[in-house]
Structures are given as C-alpha cells and as structure tokens.
Amino acid sequence: MTAVLNKNFIAGVWQDGATGATFKNINPAVNSDVIGLFPESGVEDVDDAVRAARSAFKSWSSMPAPARGDILRRIGDILTARKSELAFQMTREMGKPFFETKGDVQEAIDTAYYAASETRRLFGHTVPSEMPNKFNMSIRRPIGVCGIISAWNFPVAVPTWKIFPAIACGNTVVFKPSEEAPHSGALLVKVFEDAGLPAGVVNLVQGSGMTGRALVEHPDVNAVSFTGSTETGSKIGETCGRMHKRFSLEMGGKNPMIVLADANLNLVIDGLLWGAFGTTGQRCTATSRLIVHESVHDELVGRLAERAKAIRIGYGNEESTEMGPVINKKGLDKIEYYVGVGQEEGATLLIGGKRPTGKNVENGTFFEPTIFTNVTPNMRIAKEEIFGPVLSVIKISSYEEAIRVANNIEYGLSSAIYTNDVATAFRAMHDIEAGITYINGPTIGAEAHMPFGGVKGTGNGHREGGWEVFEFYTETKSVYVDYSGKLQKAQIDNVQD
Ligand code: UN1
Numbered sequence: 202m203t204a205v206l207n208k209n210f211i212a213g214v215w216q217d218g219a220t221g222a223t224f225k226n227i228n229p230a231v232n233s234d235v236i237g238l239f240p241e242s243g244v245e246d247v248d249d250a251v252r253a254a255r256s257a258f259k260s261w262s263s264m265p266a267p268a269r270g271d272i273l274r275r276i277g278d279i280l281t282a283r284k285s286e287l288a289f290q291m292t293r294e295m296g297k298p299f300f301e302t303k304g305d306v307q308e309a310i311d312t313a314y315y316a317a318s319e320t321r322r323l324f325g326h327t328v329p330s331e332m333p334n335k336f337n338m339s340i341r342r343p344i345g346v347c348g349i350i351s352a353w354n355f356p357v358a359v360p361t362w363k364i365f366p367a368i369a370c371g372n373t374v375v376f377k378p379s380e381e382a383p384h385s386g387a388l389l390v391k392v393f394e395d396a397g398l399p400a401g402v403v404n405l406v407q408g409s410g411m412t413g414r415a416l417v418e419h420p421d422v423n424a425v426s427f428t429g430s431t432e433t434g435s436k437i438g439e440t441c442g443r444m445h446k447r448f449s450l451e452m453g454g455k456n457p458m459i460v461l462a463d464a465n466l467n468l469v470i471d472g473l474l475w476g477a478f479g480t481t482g483q484r485c486t487a488t489s490r491l492i493v494h495e496s497v498h499d500e501l502v503g504r505l506a507e508r509a510k511a512i513r514i515g516y517g518n519e520e521s522t523e524m525g526p527v528i529n530k531k532g533l534d535k536i537e538y539y540v541g542v543g544q545e546e547g548a549t550l551l552i553g554g555k556r557p558t559g560k561n562v563e564n565g566t567f568f569e570p571t572i573f574t575n576v577t578p579n580m581r582i583a584k585e586e587i588f589g590p591v592l593s594v595i596k597i598s599s600y601e602e603a604i605r606v607a608n609n610i611e612y613g614l615s616s617a618i619y620t621n622d623v624a625t626a627f628r629a630m631h632d633i634e635a636g637i638t639y640i641n642g643p644t645i646g647a648e649a650h651m652p653f654g655g656v657k658g659t660g661n662g663h664r665e666g667g668w669e670v671f672e673f674y675t676e677t678k679s680v681y682v683d684y685s686g687k688l689q690k691a692q693i694d695n696v697q698d
Contacts (some may be wrong), residue, residue: 215401257401
C-alpha cells in the first residue's frame with residue numbers, strides 16, 4: 202500500500218514520475234524513520250496531470266452539483282472512518298501531536314460535509330430588468346482546471362479547504378502537496394479514489410518548488426490556490442497576473458494577542474500556551490506577539506514562563522507529548538537565527554532559545570518553547586515571521602498604544618484581544634488590521650464554515666473557507682432573457698430625452 206502511495210496519481214492511475222527522480226521524506230521527531238521516496242515530478246508529469254484534469258472537466262462540470270455533493274459526503278464518511286489511522290501517519294510525517302492531527306482530519310471532515318451542503322446552494326441572483334418582458338439573472342460557472350499548492354503544517358485540512366470547494370463547484374484539480382508532507386497528501390487522495398471520485402477530477406503530482414512552478418506556469422491551468430511562504434506566493438502572483446489566471450494566496454502572519462488590564466489571566470495563559478506553542482508555533486495563525494498592559498505584564502509573563510517550561514516535548518505519537526518537533530533542519534536554523542537576532546537587538550531571552558536535550562529528543566529537530574521580553578515594536582523579532590515556538594512580549598500602557606503596535610507589521614492574518622469590557626472588544630474588532638480577530642480566545646481556532654484569510658501582506662484579498670471560497674471557484678455569468686418578441690435597446694429605448 203505505502204509503495205503505491207509513493208507515486209503520483211494521474212487520470213485515476215498511481216504511477217511513477219517520468220524522469221524517475223525522487224526525494225526522501227523523513228520523520229522530524231525520529232530522523233532514522235524514513236517515510237519514503239516520492240517522485241520529483243517534472244514538466245511532463247504536470248502536463249499529463251493537467252491533461253487528465255482537462256479531459257475530466259466536461260463530464261464533472263455537467264454533473265448536477267448535488268450529485269457531486271454526494272461524493273463529497275462519501276469522502277467525509279471515509280475520512281471519519283480513517284481519522285485515527287490518518288492522524289497517526291500525519292504526526293509521523295510532520296510532527297505535531299496526535300491530538301492535533303486528529304483535529305486536522307476533523308477540519309477536513311467538516312469541510313467535506315460543508316462543501317457537500319453548499320452544492321445545493323450555489324446561488325445566483327435574479328433582479329428586475331429595466332426593460333419590459335425581459336428577465337435578468339446571474340448564474341455560476343466553474344472556472345476549469347485548478348492548481349492547488351499547499352503547506353505541510355495542516356497537511357490534510359488545508360488542501361481540503363481548497364480542493365473540496367473547487368470540485369463542489371465543478372472544477373477539476375491538480376494537487377501538489379508540500380514536499381514536507383507528500384505521504385499525507387497521497388493518503389488524502391486515496392480517500393478520494395475510494396469514495397468513487399471519477400478519474401481525473403483530482404490528480405496528484407508530488408515534488409518541490411520546480412513542480413509547483415510547472416503547475417503555475419501551465420497555460421491550461423485556469424486558477425491557482427496557494428498556502429505557503431510570502432516569497433513563493435509573490436512569485437506565483439506575478440506569474441498568474443501575467444497569464445491572466447485567478448489566484449488566491451495565503452501567506453505569512455505575525456499575529457498579535459493584546460491583553461488589557463482587565464483580562465482574565467487564567468484564560469490568557471491557556472490561550473497563549475495553545476496559540477504560541479501549539480503546532481510548535483508553526484502555524485500561519487500562531488500567536489507570535491504578546492502585547493500586554495504594563496499593570497499585568499510581570500504577573501502574566503512569570504506565570505506563563507512556568508507553564509511553558511513544563512511543556513512536554515517529544516514524538517507526537519507518544520501519548521504524553523504536548524509539543525512536537527520543528528519540521529526540519531532548515532526550520533530549526535531559521536528559528537536559531539532569530540533567537541540570535543533578538544539577543545543582538547537587546548531583547549531579554551526569558552526562557553528557551555535552544556534545542557532541548559534528552560533521550561526522547563536526540564533523534565529529531567526539536568526546539569524549546571521560547572519567550573523574549575523587553576521587545577520593542579520595531580525589532581525584527583516583533584515584525585518578521587519566525588515559524589517556530591517563539592513568543593515576543595511587548596509592554597504597552599494603553600489601548601491606543603496596543604492597537605498601534607498590533608498594526609505595526611506588514612502582515613494581517615489573525616489577531617486576538619483579551620478584555621472584559623464589551624465596548625473595547627467592539628472597538629478592537631474594527632481597529633485591528635487583520636482578516637480574523639478573536640475576542641477572549643487565542644489567534645487560532647478557525648472553523649470550516651467561516652471565511653479564513655488575511656489583509657495586507659498576508660494575502661491578495663480572497664478568503665478560504667466559508668461561503669466566500671465558493672466565489673473564488675466560480676465565474677459569474679449574467680444572463681438576459683428577452684421574451685418581448687422585439688429588439689429592446691438598453692439605456693436607449695427606456696429613457697426618452
Ligand atoms: C494555517 O496555519 O495554515 O484555526 C492554518 C487555525 C487552524 C488553521 C491554520 N485551524 O488556525
């Protein structure tokens with residue numbers, strides 16, 4: 202089974218890459234555990250996959266949308282049955298603890314059932330015509346072949362945010378998972394196959410940046426949806442702009458949590474531990490800046506540090522593990538680099554800042570929960586995405602200052618504020634520049650049926666999830682039905698001057 206899943210899946214057939222080149226994927230917690238060799242797909246493989254998607258498009262897009270919904274529901278059922286099995290393999294591949302990968306699969310299940318229900322609700326509009334005996338409406342049409350490029354940190358949930366609405370709307374897909382999570386991507390595609398999704402509707406090509414590039418540059422790919430780094434996203438945007446493709450980008454974050462003087466500190470601490478150190482801080486929605494009122498700063502930071510030091514680090518498939526490894530050596534190097542930057546900038550390294558030692562962590566890429574205090578808003582560790590378990594604490598003395606600091610970044614994905622004052626909470630909803638704001642909750646916790654995405658440098662104006670993503674995956678067509686039996690000239694026949 203695993204050997205089969207190490208292949209590409211094109212036109213309903215598991216097959217090797219055309220050149221025979223492969224890349225190796227290992228368990229980040231136990232580096233000696235090799236998950237497998239996967240095809241490093243080239244232009245030829247991508248071309249085959251796009252051709253398969255194109256030839257499946259006609260019949261898939263003309264199937265009644267609720268019938269497509271039936272298949273999505275079956276996918277949801279199989280994901281439910283395989284939840285633990287999938288989660289185990291996902292943890293093995295990308296490191297976050299088993300309870301988190303189970304949540305990841307659950308997010309995919311919710312997305313499947315939600316997309317299935319939307320197939321009965323792909324609304325258009327009817328509006329009155331300005332002419333007599335004429336009927337105006339808008340209908341939705343699928344776009345065509347969609348290229349889906351996803352990140353490794355939510356190796357099942359994030360691809361499904363893209364693939365399920367795409368196919369619900371009648372599009373077909375070529376999916377390139379992150380090269381850090383190819384096995385999870387293949388297991389997901391196997392679910393589609395087992396649910397009876399027709400051949401060619403979702404095709405899988407494994408590979409790294411070159412494969413993604415071939416997909417984005419393919420002239421017969423009509424839309425691209427990407428989650429990953431700002432650097433790669435910007436290049437994708439340039440290419441898609443030049444080629445007149447629709448594209449949706451979900452990129453970096455530097456998400457603030459504002460804690461005001463009246464906040465419930467017990468709640469804040471639980472939220473911070475989950476927001477900053479869950480998924481080892483490797484979420485685009487991770488809480489990476491704590492912006493805290495001076496009157497509660499010392500107590501909060503002291504209590505948080507004690508709890509953070511006690512977090513149990515290890516292999517995520519061991520039951521006692523609370524925080525898993527960093528994805529790879531490169532990720533670890535980046536985190537260490539930023540710890541150095543923070544110290545040079547004059548911030549105080551309160552806890553962490555290094556790799557842990559001990560038997561359960563010696564074979565993986567682990568890093569300790571890290572907290573910097575005395576951070577000022579213009580330091581690099583207050584503005585740049587680190588993608589690791591590093592929290593920068595900034596002290597403020599008023600709500601206005603908190604908002605200024607929170608908005609002092611190029612990103613705008615998620616945000617949080619803890620206060621018991623309802624008026625302040627409502628003000629913050631409008632004042633914080635972000636696509637998502639949580640009141641009295643940390644910066645993570647997106648639900649499948651709510652729009653997800655960011656402002657400023659985080660994205661390009663689109664949203665995943667919720668009802669909005671169905672706009673991304675459809676073209677609007679305006680239809681005019683003239684049953685007057687004569688030529689009626691809009692703007693001319695109905696205005697006499
Ligand atoms: C991401 O980090 O890429 O609510 C997505 C959340 C998660 C999704 C995060 N369910 O933050």
